[in-house]
Amino acid sequence: MQNRRDFLKKMGLATGGVSALGLFPGGLYANILDQDLYRPVKVKGRVTSRDKGIARVSVTDGISVVQTDADGRFEFISNNGRGFVYISTPSGYAIDRLENGSAHYFKPLARDRETQDVHFKLKKLEQSDENHHFLVLADTQIQNEYEAGQLLTVATPDLVKTVKEINDPNTFGIGCGDLVFDNLSLFKDYNAMVKQMDIPFFQVIGNHDMDLGGRSDETTTGTFNSLYGPTYYSFNRGEVHYVVLDDVFFIGRDKKYIGYITEEQLAWLEKDLSFVEPGTTVVVSLHIPTYTGSVKRYPDVDHIGGIVNNRKHLYKLLEPFTAHIMSGHTHFNDNMKLADNLYEHCHGTVCGAWWSGPICHDGTPGGYGTYKVKGSDISWQYKSTGLDKDHQFRVYKKGEHPDHPGRWAANVWNWDPDWKVVWYEDGIRKGELERVVARDPMSIKLHEGPELPERRKWVEPQLTDHMFFFDPDTSASDIVVEVTDRFGNVFKETVK
Numbered sequence: 001m002q003n004r005r006d007f008l009k010k011m012g013l014a015t016g017g018v019s020a021l022g023l024f025p026g027g028l029y030a031n032i033l034d035q036d037l038y039r040p041v042k043v044k045g046r047v048t049s050r051d052k053g054i055a056r057v058s059v060t061d062g063i064s065v066v067q068t069d070a071d072g073r074f075e076f077i078s079n080n081g082r083g084f085v086y087i088s089t090p091s092g093y094a095i096d097r098l099e100n101g102s103a104h105y106f107k108p109l110a111r112d113r114e115t116q117d118v119h120f121k122l123k124k125l126e127q128s129d130e131n132h133h134f135l136v137l138a139d140t141q142i143q144n145e146y147e148a149g150q151l152l153t154v155a156t157p158d159l160v161k162t163v164k165e166i167n168d169p170n171t172f173g174i175g176c177g178d179l180v181f182d183n184l185s186l187f188k189d190y191n192a193m194v195k196q197m198d199i200p201f202f203q204v205i206g207n208h209d210m211d212l213g214g215r216s217d218e219t220t221t222g223t224f225n226s227l228y229g230p231t232y233y234s235f236n237r238g239e240v241h242y243v244v245l246d247d248v249f250f251i252g253r254d255k256k257y258i259g260y261i262t263e264e265q266l267a268w269l270e271k272d273l274s275f276v277e278p279g280t281t282v283v284v285s286l287h288i289p290t291y292t293g294s295v296k297r298y299p300d301v302d303h304i305g306g307i308v309n310n311r312k313h314l315y316k317l318l319e320p321f322t323a324h325i326m327s328g329h330t331h332f333n334d335n336m337k338l339a340d341n342l343y344e345h346c347h348g349t350v351c352g353a354w355w356s357g358p359i360c361h362d363g364t365p366g367g368y369g370t371y372k373v374k375g376s377d378i379s380w381q382y383k384s385t386g387l388d389k390d391h392q393f394r395v396y397k398k399g400e401h402p403d404h405p406g407r408w409a410a411n412v413w414n415w416d417p418d419w420k421v422v423w424y425e426d427g428i429r430k431g432e433l434e435r436v437v438a439r440d441p442m443s444i445k446l447h448e449g450p451e452l453p454e455r456r457k458w459v460e461p462q463l464t465d466h467m468f469f470f471d472p473d474t475s476a477s478d479i480v481v482e483v484t485d486r487f488g489n490v491f492k493e494t495v496k
Contacts, residue, residue, distance in 0.1 A: 041078045041110075041113060042116070043078045045118035046120075056068060058087065059076070061086075062268055064078065088234040100228075101194035105233065132238055135163070137173060141350075142190065142355070143186070174202050174244075174326060177287025178207065184209070205287065207287065232245050245269070245284060260310055261308060281377075282322070287327065288327065289329060292334045292346050323343070328346065329346075331351075331354070332348065336416075347382075349366060350368055358386075362440055368382075392491045393413070393493065395410050403444075404438065411467055413464075416486060424480040426477055435465070437467070478494055
């Protein structure tokens with residue numbers, strides 16, 4: 001340790017020379033160079049409800065993971081480089097909330113103490129959370145006051161309405177990253193949305209939520225930490241174990257990043273999951289998807305910032321479980337079955353194509369995911385902002401698709417291989433539609449070319465795996481497209 005301090009002094013980093021505040025602006029690491037690095041801190045405490053200890057609650061500092069004993073007590077050695085002590089909120093207990101509406105499950109670690117006592121007081125739920133709901137909001141991504149206004153006056157009323165219709169006291173939300181668009185002062189408007197929804201929210205850090213201008217990934221999370229706490233953590237609802245990860249790795253140049261999960265997080269996750277029974281349903285939320293169909297749709301593009309490059313190591317940790325991965329980032333909707341026990345939901349965005357119109361660049365309407373949990377089973381739907389919850393696809397007549405002018409088409413944005421898409425002519429079932437990798441006609445109309453869309457001229461229509469084509473007889477009076485999702489829900493649209 002002394003050699004380390006001597007080296008820092010020679011480099012002008014410990015006293016005099018370059019200010020530590022300048023090197024690590026406003027972050028978790030802000031003043032760490034003024035201290036002895038990694039000085040041990042003994043953390044001990046108790047997790048209780050009505051002064052009665054709660055056993056088997058996981059407690060962590062992001063490195064160590066321990067569980068409480070029969071009396072709710074815990075103890076471990078941390079260090080003054082860690083920012084928080086936090087719990088994996090157990091099932092059956094309420095999710096506490098910060099003043100900004102987000103989940104509160106952490107305590108700051110005092111770096112100037114050799115010992116710290118931490119007490120977590122939980123409230124027993126009045127109603128079992130074995131069955132519960134959650135919403136996933138990808139990329140609200142507000143950059144200016146206009147977009148903040150759109151979030152609060154267009155998206156938020158729809159979200160509030162959905163929460164009321166769900167009518168479940170055990171509903172919570174997940175903000176799946178890019179809560180804002182580099183303008184961190186607008187976190188206040190994002191928080192205003194969360195508070196209006198009046199449900200606990202768990203936040204994921206995205207590439208546009210980071211402090212810019214630092215020299216390394218470790219300098220990017222200060223503002224996020226100050227508002228929402230740790231960037232990786234877990235919690236429990238009913239029979240499901242939930243995990244949030246930070247998979248945006250800033251490479252220290254411009255605004256460039258890659259999709260990558262650090263060894264620190266993987267090691268922590270391995271410990272966290274060691275306390276979870278194999279076969280449990282595990283839901284992992286992160287910003288950059290681990291994988292999407294875009295890799296095959298655009299094989300000549302470098303996807304280093306669009307997928308998690310060391311994803312196989314995450315998949316390995318999830319093998320003993322039935323796992324669902326929640327992601328955003330791409331501004332398109334993709335559902336991927338990655339393995340028999342592993343499913344990824346890459347969500348269309350609340351902001352659509354960056355608040356430039358009603359749809360994402362694959363034609364998915366701006367919106368969010370809604371999830372229903374019954375025991376260990378999860379079902380889901382995509383909710384389009386401002387539209388009926390049964391609005392699950394869009395039909396285009398012959399001549400409306402410029403790339404396929406001779407055919408009818410349908411965009412079924414939440415499709416996966418267990419869905420069925422068929423059509424009827426005058427009440428007679430004719431067969432299944434043909435799935436073709438193609439662009440969406442509305443996206444072509446609204447986004448294609450250097451002058452469109454007016455607000456975001458760099459947006460272009462993208463290929464998608466959920467376009468379907470068919471060729472009804474010209475003599476048919478009524479054309480009905482019928483879509484059945486994996487849960488047996490049937491949606492129809494009739495075209496005269």
